[in-house]
Each structure stands twice: as structure tokens, then as C-alpha cells.
Amino acid sequence: MLENEANPTLSKSTGLPRKRFYRARAHSNPLSDSHFPIPISPHHVDYSLHYPQFFPSPDQTDSSKKIQFADIGCGFGGLLISLATLFPETLMIGMELRDKVTEYVKERILALRTANPGQYQNVSVVRTNSMKYIPNYFEKGQLSKMFFLFPDPHFKEKNHRRRVISRFLLDEYAYVLQVGAVIYTITDVEELGEWMKTCLKEHPMFEALTSQELEADPVVKLLSSATEEGQKVARNGGQTFRAVYRRIAPSL
């Protein structure tokens, strides 16, 4: 694909896809039932499609390795790319609702895999509506990290129910996260930051990380620096609002 000079969507110099061919609106309607395939259950997720080097054949007998990090609304994939080399043995996936953007991330990963043999084999992307189908992809307690970076604020009060962090959806996220796993959220919209923090605080299965724990976690710094959105906020001198919580067992 890199050899094909006629393919303008890839940059000739880096081989990476050019963003301007994958432009999409920032907003996508999470309520619409788009036309993409959903795995019937987590057992139906095709690991050999996403991680061919780890799973050469579709019928994987070794199911000990499972996806552990999920970037919800991964956008153009900035965070995943940084995490991939930081945690080379961990399988991670990005979930994105927008078609074109998912295509961009796919191309980016493929290009990186080609340019860096042996690397980036642990990262992939899938186009899906994570607000409806998270339990279809992940088993109970499968994930150890979940990311919600700069989610759509849905400013109008009547649209608050479309927010990706809500007291109801946290039930599902708590289900797929193992006890001790961490959920990372960040936004540049203060009201949304308050909203997410309140939802997490009030949920019986999450507790806040202490400031020492935040300092010690290498991933926390990536939240504002690794993504295109985060870099834009930094460029504009904006403030970010973080809420990082740990999944705990519910008290009886």
C-alpha cells in the first residue's frame, strides 16, 4: 500500500495517513443505530483480525491473552499510539463511532506496524457504539484501564443523557473493569468535568485515586499530552479537568 504512489491518502514521506482525507464532524449521534456489525458476545470478537501477530489463526485455543485497555472515543488514535509502546505486551483497542476517523486510525496502525516491525501489534481499533455494545466486546472484569478523553460535552440539558459518562453507563463500565482497574477521564469543558466527577463520586463501585497515586501513574501525564485534542487545548492555553477513579468492590 505504501508503494502505491497513486494513493494520495498516505503521505509519501512518512507513509502515514493524511488527516485531511479523513475529515469528519467532531460530533456523531450516539442514538442512531448505524450499520456496523456487532459481535454477538465477547467470545465472538475476532482477535486474529485485530492482532494478527498475537493470534495467527481465527480459532484461538490460547484465550489467556485478552484486551485490557479500551480507549472509548479514541478519535485519531493519539493516546493508543503512545500507550502501545509503553505497554508492549498489553492488548489494547480503540472504539470510535465515526466511520472515517476509524478508517484513519486503522491506516495509521497498519503504517506504523510496517514501519516498525514487531511494534504496534498490540493496538487496534473498531468502529462501534460503545454506549450500547460494550458488554458485547468485553467479559466481566476483563479490562484494567478505560479511557474517556475529551468526550462530547452534549451541552444542552436535554442531551445530557447522551453523555458517555453517566450513572447508568458507569454500571456497565464497572462490569467490564476488574476490581482495582482504573478509569481515566479528562475534558476541557468545566461543566462536563464536574458532571463526570460527580457521576464517578456518587457511584458505589468507584473511588478516587489519591494525588500520590496520580503522580505515580505514567499514564496520567499522557491524558493531556498524547491526543490531538489535548495538544490543541494546550496550544490554546486551556484548562483541563481530570477525574481518575479506581474500580472497587461494592460494599455489602
Place this chain on the structure above:
Amino acid sequence: MEDTPMEFGESNKDTEIAPALIAVHPTQESVAAAVGPDLRIFDLRQNSAVSLKDDSSVGSLHKDSIRVVRYGANGKLLVSAGDDKLVKVWSTESWHCITTVCSEKRVSAVAISNDGLYVCFADKFGVVWIVDLDRPDGQVHVGKKAVPLLSHYCSIITSLEFSPDGKFILSADRDFKIRATVFPKNPLDGAHEIQSFCLGHTEFVSCLAFLWTEEYPQGFVVSGSGDSTVRLWDILSGSLLDACEVGEKAGLLGSNGREAECYSAVTDLCSNPDGSLVAVALQSFQGIILLKCNLSTQTLSLAKVVSIGGGTFIPTSLQMCSSTGLLWMVTGVSNLRGSECPSLARVRVISGVNKSNSDSDTREHQELEDNEIPGGTSLLKNLQGSLSYGEEVFLAAAEALKTAMSNLLVKKQYSTEKRDFRKRTRNDKKIKQRK
């Protein structure tokens, strides 16, 4: 109003057709049937029709189609709810309406906790609400406010069930999912701990029933779906234990190649508690399918295919009374357009469904004659509204119901051109976007 042409005979929301429903008191003290907004109850102890008393300010009785009617496990309560966005809880002693709860959206499913303390109802937006009932003291309470318990994001909830031990609440939706959630000590704070998801159906899940014995107190769940199967699940782990292709068994799987059609969805199912018999109603099938469930081998198998009423009875709702071993069924509809009788119902009963021996005799499952049914013709007259209808009307009703169910629960698959056309004619879409 839409510019796009109406497809699949989409009907105006105000006069949507609704299937007739039936519910039986746990010890068969009374039988309730709902046809449209009419809630008809026959008291089998007094052998007379019940007149419901409702003094609430919200207005007596229901104003629009009732979509769910059920008795609580202890027999003291009956709840009815539906398109008028009201949930009414009735006392089965005094037949007074104990409380009326207002829902924001039309109600699609209801469950009463086994101890009779809580009523949960689900709306078409996927939220399950809970309201607590005070200790029953026969007094009328001012309309109570429900609080959200849990939610299936943007998915119509089709069925709600409490597990027999009261530890879990199950919710099934049109996105093929069944969710088992721990029912907490303080449910008014929400039910946040999900026990499992039972995933495996390939179409909307339409109904749920629990099976349990002393040997297996946590119980198992059977579910019916638009994919024409009945599946058996272990809710603790969410694993699929067995599946039975009832559509195929009834000889109904169409080879007509019309993909958009939802063929032979399971519309309702019920079981006797030990699971020895599961009765299944299918769209377009004039009778019921009886399945056997073996809890030790955790398998489902076909017990018998029973045709009913000389071949024109397609049940719209079923309920078993385990104490009497009777399977009560109703077929019927309200708001049937283009018909002289827009509202009709017929009740039928099959006996012998509490027998749990594996080799079922043909004479054991008997369809009862009208005069053999408890309550006899008085009950039939009350619940049906009339003693006889033309047969063809019921078949037309069944077809209309099938279309309505499909419109509601089956995701429409549009061709790419149609999808683009729909996007273009959306009135809220901005033409130009720059980022």
C-alpha cells in the same frame, strides 16, 4: 410529518394496535385479561366479574392500551401499565387502586418484587424505574414518584423479571441482550452491580421466565426471542446452556427469502416453576410449543407441539398456574384497523401442565371446552367481551400484530441509497460542516 413514504404499514402512534394479555393469580383466585385500555378481571372465588375501584386524581382506569398486566408472587397485588404512561397497582383483596405512578414514557415491562414491596417498570427508552409500596394496609396513596434503578442505553426493554430468591432482577431488551443485576438492599439508590449479561440471541429478546427447584435455588432463565429460539441461561455466569429452535420445530421457518420480515418470533413464554414444562407462543403459529427443561443436564428439548382451537388460535399471551396445572392463553387485539370489531379476545385453557413426568401422555395436555374452564361461560363473557367472533378476524389480527411487533423491535435495515435519502431529509441536519 415525514416526507418519506410509509413503509411496512407504519401506523399512527395514537391508534396503535395492542395484543390482548392474560394474567392468572398464583393460586387461581382470579384471572385478569387486558384488551386495549380495558382491564377485565374475573373473580373465581365469587364467580363474578370484578369492578375495579380507582379514586385517584389521575383518573380512573387506563386511557390507552395496557401493555403489561401481572400479579405479584404473593397474590396480593396486580399491576397494570401501558401506553397511557400510568402504572396502576391494585389490591387483589379490595380491588382498589392502591397507587398510580406516572411514567415519562410509555411502559413496556413491569415486575413486582417477590415480597410485594417494590414495583419496577421499564419504559421504551431503556430506563427501569422502581417505586416502593408501603406495607399493604389497604389505604389509597397519593401518586408516588418512581426513581431510576438501572438502564439499557437507548434500548426498548421488553421484559423484567425478579429471580425466585429475589437476589437478581433481569431485564431483556430489543438489542438482543439480557442483563442480570444484583437487586440491592436499598434499591431506591439504584442497582449498580451487574451480575452478568446473557448474550447469544441474534434478535430482540421478547420474554423471560425463571425455572428453579430446591436443588437449584438460584434458578435458570429461559428466554424467547425474535430469532425464533428459546434459550436456557445460567444467570450467575451469563453462560448459554442450551438453545431450542422452536420456529424450526413448529415447521415455521420460512424460505420465502424476505429478509426484512421478522418471521416467527417467540411472542410469549411461561413455565411451571420446576421447569419441567415451558409453554411457548410463536407468531403465526396456531397453537403452542411445549418444551421440557432438564435442570440437571441443563438442556432444553421439545416435548410436544400442541395445536389449539381447531387451528385458528394464535396466542398473544400465556400464563401458567402451577397450583392447578392449567395453562391460560388469550388471543386478541385492540385497535385493529379496517375491521368491524377492532377489539377482540378469546381465552383458551389447557390442563395438565403441572405433570412433570418426562414421557408425556397425549391425553395429559387437554384443551378444555368452554364449560370446563373454571368460571365457565361467565368468565369467558367477562374476559372476552363476547362469546363468539368470526375466525378470520383473529387471523387478520395476528398478522397485524406481527407487523406491529416487527416495526417496534426489529431494527430496520436500509439500503445505502435509502439511508442517504433519510439523512438528506432529516430536518435537523446542517448542510455545511467545517472543523
